[in-house]
Amino acid sequence: MSWVSKTLNSTLGRKLMMALTGLFLIIFLLGHVSGNTLLFKNDGGEAFNIYAKFMTTNPAVKILSYLTYISVIAHVVYSIILTKYNKSARPVAYANSKASTNSSWNSRNMGILGTIILIFLAVHLQGFWYKMHWGDMPVVSYGGEQYKDLYTIVNFAFQSELLVALYVVAMGFLGLHLSHGFQSAFQTLGLNHVKYSPAIQKLGLAFSIIVPALFASMPIYIYFINMN
Amino acid sequence: MNLTLNIWRQKNNVDKGGFREYKVSDISKDMSFLEMLDVLNEQLAEKGEDPVHFDHDCREGICGMCSLYINGKPHGPLQTTTCQLHMRSFKDGETITIEPWRAKAFPVMKDLVVDRSAFDRIIQAGGYVSVNTGGVPDANEIPIPKRIADEAFDAATCIGCGACVAACKNASAMLFTSAKVSQLAMLPQGQVERKERAEKMIAQMDAEGFGACTNTGACEAECPKGISITNIARMNREYFSAVVSSENV
DSSP, X not given: XXXXXXXXXXXXXXXXXXXXXXXXXXXXXXXXXXXXXXXXXXXXXXXXXXXXXXXXXXXXXXXXXXHHHHHHHHXXXXXXXXXXXXXXXXXXXXXXXXXXXXXXXXXXXXXXXXXXXXXXXXXXXXXXXXXXXXXXXXXXXXXXXXXXXXXXHHHHHTTOHHHHHHHHHHHHHHHXXXXXXXXXXXXXXTOOOTTTHHHHHHHHHHHHHHHHHHHHHHHHHHHHHHHO | OOEEEEEEXXXXXXXXXXXXXXXXXXXXXXXXXXXXXXHHHHHHHHTTOOOOOOOOSOSSSSSOOOOOEETXXXXXXXXXXXXXXXXXXXXXXXXXXXEOOOBTTBOEEETTEEOOHHHHHHHHHHOOOOOOOSSOOOTTOSOOOHHHHHHHHHHHTOOOOOHHHHHSTTXXXXXXXXXXXXXXXXXXXXXXXXHHHHHHHXXXXXXXXXXXXXXXXXXXXXXXXXXXXXXXXXXXXXXXXXXXXXXOO
């Protein structure tokens, strides 16, 4: 084995991959949530549709989106490898364990939280991303140029209470996952410092509340504007 | 105090083992937890039964030999070693569950005794420094800032009891290994083997079958010596910088 594969197969190397892909996905979430706030613009979806076209056709964005796909896959694959490895490290479980007295629930159940987020992701991608790329889409034209009307698809989808509820609940789980994952990634990278760690922890907590809350507010907003 | 003890009994390292219930009565609340077990063992010896085997040595909280997973926590309800835990931490009539450390790398030898030689092999892999032969060097000959000396000493207070492994949901030995990497990486004497040490000790830790770290912080919360997980971050830095810069291809 070369030193690279040896490192990536060590416990620390695998954790490094989890941290790097996790941090990249955190940056992705920031971009995703910022762009999607265009849904709140009261223009019949024009700005959102123009943005959606840019996001699916711009070459630089395409490179970033491939990096995002790779990060999601690597994050999932490494988490499966690590979870199996970690489970094998304790073949006989404790009969009586009070883990809740020494660690937070979400830090101990990142795998379960991640699995729920992955299931949500499949539903989410099927509903919008797949349709935008390969599905039958309505078309609108702004200033003579044709755009796929993703806004109408989104607008229609979030008239279902069930889907809105699914999105809101899923964002709750995302928040729990992020509230541990954000600061944990820095710890894994070795970035623990008296000056910066308190700020990283506060930033992580803020990120894990604000970003999922913003995401969750979108289906709720669309649901209510369609009710009137 | 009258207590019901639910103790893990296992004949040897191939036996499946299981819990057995024992009653002890007239236990003083000022007894240490190990003295309470001594009382039980005297009762068992009088009856001609095999006493409960458990590890202990100094009974002063400094050797790291005692273990025991008591009522769902390593070393019991307080952040101390089992030998420094007293019966006043328990209630009269309480049922106390006592289990051995559970980790693939710490096989149970008998009852509550586990083999922790995996820790010794991690130390052997790189937890040492080169020392010149010849005359005894003068004390304080090498200048070390007080802050660094204190931090290295804090890491060095790890007694290697294995509570971190026992507390971790992944049975990870990162807190132990990071304390041992840190105490030497911070000091001038530890620079000679610095890169080699990080690589070799972590390779040995993995080879022993300890899990990876999920940064839950359970180890730090349960460590009787209060070793901080900032050591784990330091070990990660040591390891990543060692693998990219060492000549170990």
